[in-house]
Structures are given as C-alpha cells and as structure tokens.
Amino acid sequence: MIDLRSDTVTRPSDAMRESARDAEVGDDVYREDPTINELERRAAERLGMEAALFVPSGTMGNQVAARTHTERGQEIILERDSHIYRWELAGLAQHGALQTRPIDGNERGALSADAVRAGVVSADDHRPGTGLLALENTHNAAGGTAIAPDTIDAPARAAHELGVPVHLDGARLGNAAVAHDVPLARMTREVDSVMMCLSKGLGAPVGSVLAGSQAFIERARRVRKLLGGGLRQAGIVAAPGLLALENVDRLAVDHDNARLLAASLAELPGLSVHEPETNIVLVETERTAEAFLDRCSDAGVGGVAFDDHLVRFTTHWDVDREAIETAAERIAGVC
Numbered sequence: 001m002i003d004l005r006s007d008t009v010t011r012p013s014d015a016m017r018e019s020a021r022d023a024e025v026g027d028d029v030y031r032e033d034p035t036i037n038e039l040e041r042r043a044a045e046r047l048g049m050e051a052a053l054f055v056p057s058g059t060m061g062n063q064v065a066a067r068t069h070t071e072r073g074q075e076i077i078l079e080r081d082s083h084i085y086r087w088e089l090a091g092l093a094q095h096g097a098l099q100t101r102p103i104d105g106n107e108r109g110a111l112s113a114d115a116v117r118a119g120v121v122s123a124d125d126h127r128p129g130t131g132l133l134a135l136e137n138t139h140n141a142a143g144g145t146a147i148a149p150d151t152i153d154a155p156a157r158a159a160h161e162l163g164v165p166v167h168l169d170g171a172r173l174g175n176a177a178v179a180h181d182v183p184l185a186r187m188t189r190e191v192d193s194v195m196m197c198l199s200k201g202l203g204a205p206v207g208s209v210l211a212g213s214q215a216f217i218e219r220a221r222r223v224r225k226l227l228g229g230g231l232r233q234a235g236i237v238a239a240p241g242l243l244a245l246e247n248v249d250r251l252a253v254d255h256d257n258a259r260l261l262a263a264s265l266a267e268l269p270g271l272s273v274h275e276p277e278t279n280i281v282l283v284e285t286e287r288t289a290e291a292f293l294d295r296c297s298d299a300g301v302g303g304v305a306f307d308d309h310l311v312r313f314t315t316h317w318d319v320d321r322e323a324i325e326t327a328a329e330r331i332a333g334v335c
Contacts, residue, residue: 001297001300001301001302002300002301002302002319002323002326002327002330003302003318003319004261004301004302004303004313004314004315004319004327005302005303005304005314006200006304006314006316007172007200007201007254007279007314007315007316008199008200009316009318010199010200010201010203010316010317010318011203011205011318012203012204012205012240013203013243015243016203016204016205016239016240016243016244017240019239019240019242019243020205020236020237020239020240022239023035023235023236023238023239024235025233025234025235025236026233026235027232027233028054028230028231028232028233028234028235029225029230029231029232033231033232033233033234033235033238034235035234035235035236035238035239035242036054036231036234036235036238038238038242039052039054039209039238039239039241039242039245040052040053040054040209042242042245043196043209043211043245044211046183046184046185046245047173047184047185047188047194047196047209047211048183048184048185048186048188048189049188049193049194049211049212049213050212050213050214050217051211051212051213051214051216051217051218052209052210052211052212052217053209053210053211053217053220053221053224054207054208054209054231054234054238054241055195055207055208055209055210055224055229056206056207056208056229056231057199057206057207057208058169058171058195058197058199058208059088059091060208060224060227060229061195061208061209061210062083062084062088062091062134062167062169062195063088063091063092063095063096063227064210064220064223064224064227064229065167065193065195065210065212065220066084066091066092066095066096066098066132066134066167067095067096067223067227068193068216068219068220068223069131069132069165069167069192069193069216070096070098070131070132071131072096072097072098073097073098073099073128074098074099074123074128074129074130074131074132075098075099075100075101075121075128075129075130075131076092076096076098076099076100076101076130076131076132076133076134077101077103077111077116077119077120077130077132077133077134077159077164078100078101078102078103078133078134079102079103079104079105079109079110079111079134079135079136079139080102080103080104080105081105081109081139081141081142082102082109082134082135082136082139082141082169083136083140083141083169083171084134084136084169085100085102085134086141095227098131098132099128101119101121101130103115103116103118103119105139105142107142108139108142108145108147109136109139109141109142109145109147110139110145110147110151110155111133111135111155112154112155113154113155113157113158114158115155116133116155116158116159117158117161117162120133120159120162120164130162130164131164131165132164132165132166132167133155133156133159133164133165133166133167134166134167134168134169135147135152135155135156135166135167135168135169135191136168136169136170136171137152137168137169137170137172137173137176137187138171138172138173138175138176138179138277138278138280140171140172140280141306143274143276143277143280143281143282143312144172144175144258144276144277144278144279144280144314145277145278146175146176146179146180146277146278147176148180149180149182149186149187149189152168152187152190152191153189153190156190156191157190160190165192165193166190166191166192166193167191167192167193167194167195168187168188168191168193168194168195169195170187170188170194170195170196171195171196171197171200171208172197172200172201172278172279173187173188173194173196174196174201174202174247174248174251175201175251175254175255175278175279176278177248178248178249178251178252178255178278179255179277179278184196184248188211192212192213192216193210193211193212193216193220194210194211194212195208195209195210195211196208196209196211198240198241198244198245199244200316201247201251201254201279201316201317202244202245202247202248202251203240203243203244203247203317204237204240204241204243204244205237205240206237207237207238207241209241247317250317251278251279253317254278254279254315254316254317255276255277255278255279255315256321257279257315257319257320257321257324258276258278258279258280258281258313258314258315259275259276260321260324260325260328261276261281261313261315261324261327261328262274262275262276262281264324264325264328264331264332265281265283265328265331268331268332268335269335270285270286270287270335271283271284271285271286271335272284279314279315279316280312280313280314281312281313281314281315282306282310282311282312283303283310283311283312283313284309284310284311285309285310285311286309287309288308288309289305289306289307289308289309289310289311290305292311292334293305293311295334296330296331296334299330299331299333299334300330301313301327301330301331313327
C-alpha cells in the first residue's frame with residue numbers, strides 16, 4: 001500500500017528510534033526532563049518566541065492556547081473551514097466554554113484584515129466580547145495552501161489594534177515556511193502564540209509544540225495539566241522531536257513529489273486536479289469520492305475523502321519519487 005492518506009502516517013527513522021532509546025529523561029511535571037527542556041528551548045528559538053511547551057498532539061496545543069488566551073464565554077474568530085473549528089470535536093465549546101464566530105476567508109483560507117475588524121465585538125451588558133483570533137497556516141481544507149507571511153501579518157495587526165490576541169494553528173507551518181523560503185520565525189512575527197506539529201511531515205512519532213511569551217507558556221502549562229497533559233519521563237518522545245525540528249528544509253522534497261503526482265493525475269479522465277502549493281493534492285472526481293477511494297485502495301493507494309467528490313492525497317517522507325510514480329500509474333488504472 002502506498003499510503004497517501006496523510007503525512008501523519010510517517011514512521012520514525014532509525015535515528016529517531018535510537019534517540020528515543022538513549023534519551024536522558026526526568027519527570028517533566030517537575031520540569032526535570034532535560035530532553036523535553038531542550039526541545040522546548042530549541043522550538044521557541046526556531047519559532048521566534050520566548051518559550052515553548054511540548055504537547056502530545058496538535059489538537060491539544062490549539063485547545064490549550066484557546067483556553068489560555070481567553071475567558072470563558074468569550075467569542076473566538078476563526079475561518080469557516082479551519083481545523084480548529086471543523087475537526088477538533090467542538091473543543092472550544094467543551095473545554096473553554098467559548099462561542100465561535102466563523103467568518104469566510106478567501107479561496108485559499110486566508111482572512112482579511114477588514115473581515116477581522118468587522119468580526120470583532122466589544123464586551124458589554126449583552127455581548128461577551130471577542131477574546132481571540134485563530135489563523136491557520138498551511139490551510140488544510142483549502143488544499144495545504146501556504147499563506148504568505150504578510151497575509152498572516154495583516155489580520156493579526158487588525159486584531160491587535162482592537163486588543164484581541166492571535167493564535168496561529170501552524171500544524172504544517174514548516175511547509176508554509178519552505179514554500180515561501182523564509183525562516184519559521186518570519187511566519188510568526190505578528191502572532192501571540194503558535195502551535196506546530198512534529199508528527200506530520202517532520203517525521204516524529206508523536207507530539208507538537210506550543211510557543212508564545214514566557215508568561216503565556218507559564219499559564220498554558222497549567223491548562224495542559226488540567227487537560228491531562230502532565231508528562232513524566234517524556235524525553236523518550238521529545239528526543240525524536242529534536243531531530244524532527246531539523247527536517248523542515250527536506251519538506252521541499254514532499255512539495256516536489258506533490259507537484260509530480262498532481263501533474264500525472266491531471267492527465268487522467270474523470271479527474272480535476274488542484275495545483276498543490278505544498279504537500280497536499282486535492283482531486284475532484286466525477287464518481288463519488290468514496291467510490292473512487294475504494295477503487296484506489298484496491299489498487300494499493302490510500303487517500304481520504306474531503307467532500308462528496310473531493311479527495312486528498314498527501315505526500316510525505318515515507319513515499320519517495322518512485323512510489324509517487326507507481327501511485328500515479330495505479331490511479332491511472334483505476335480511471
């Protein structure tokens with residue numbers, strides 16, 4: 001099976017497995033795990049923030065950030081198709097008692113400064129007020145679009161002008177940085193916090209990092225504990241994360257493979273292919289997505305349905321150029 005369902009299926013390298021085995025560990029609740037401490041230090045540095053916090057998953061990172069930034073009952077502004085709104089089990093309501101205010105982005109999933117200004121509400125005797133703006137980069141539902149740094153800066157500045165903090169869901173932030181050929185820290189210049197996954201295209205077996213100011217991370221640590229994220233000898237999973245941080249540049253290979261796959265599929269009958277910007281290829285099918293994927297699975301290629309007639313294929317470091325060419329041939333047989 002050539003598994004193109006997601007870059008979450010990547011398996012840790014031999015070096016990552018060895019680093020986990022040999023990791024120096026301690027109790028992280030007591031802040032005594034040296035490997036966790038080093039990962040958090042390096043992640044904060046790479047992301048241009050004062051401090052960082054290791055979390056088991058990207059979803060936990062986003063939910064911790066939202067709860068830390070806000071007071072219960074406030075509104076959070078987010079893009080209508082954002083991951084934090086669509087695919088995190090209404091955690092904003094369940095964990096933070098937050099009211100969501102989804103607003104429309106453009107076709108790439110980006111929010112404008114004007115849309116943010118129009119969406120922010122002030123607290124009064126009848127309204128809870130806006131407590132947070134959440135942005136996403138890359139934008140998953142829009143096809144892994146790499147939102148430009150300036151396009152993140154503008155809505156963030158608009159929110160700040162109105163006294164609203166900004167969180168960036170950067171699950172695949174490395175892909176966005178590589179696509180725009182800028183450091184990770186440039187992508188976060190105007191936001192107050194950012195979450196980045198280590199367990200997607202960067203190849204770690206588990207984990208994400210949440211970064212922000214020192215004061216924010218101190219508060220976030222308490223929220224992580226509240227949500228069951230207090231960790232003990234977690235250096236075993238932090239050690240592969242340290243290696244994952246060094247894999248950002250190699251994401252360019254995944255982007256090249258996505259373009260190769262897209263070009264191959266665009267020649268096939270019954271398919272309409274979106275031009276990929278990063279490692280996600282969206283394909284519109286004449287038959288239903290589920291029927292198409294069933295045939296692909298029978299042919300040895302995995303993907304996921306994004307809509308009734310929309311399929312996502314995601315390239316990653318477990319799938320090399322030869323495997324992409326084979327996958328394209330198998331899908332051609334399906335068509």
